[in-house]
Amino acid sequence: MILHRALQVFGGLALLACLHLAWGATPWGGEGWSRARMLYAGAGGVSSLALIAIGGLGITLRRQQEALARIEALLRQKQG
8 A cells, every 4th residue: 555655646746747847848937838848748747647546546456455355254254
């Protein structure tokens, strides 16, 4: 579970870095519009969102396994 949270934190930090890169590709944050920087920031943003999603899926899977184990324990108690 710690690994999944770490993936989410790392993905969040990477997303912030990509937003900073995208801001630098605009006239307000840089010298002007930079298509290459914007594309690079977008590709990194997709990867960082994937890390956040993978971490969330791992946490959800772990919770479902724990719930299934509790249900199985209850069924064993009722049977025997």
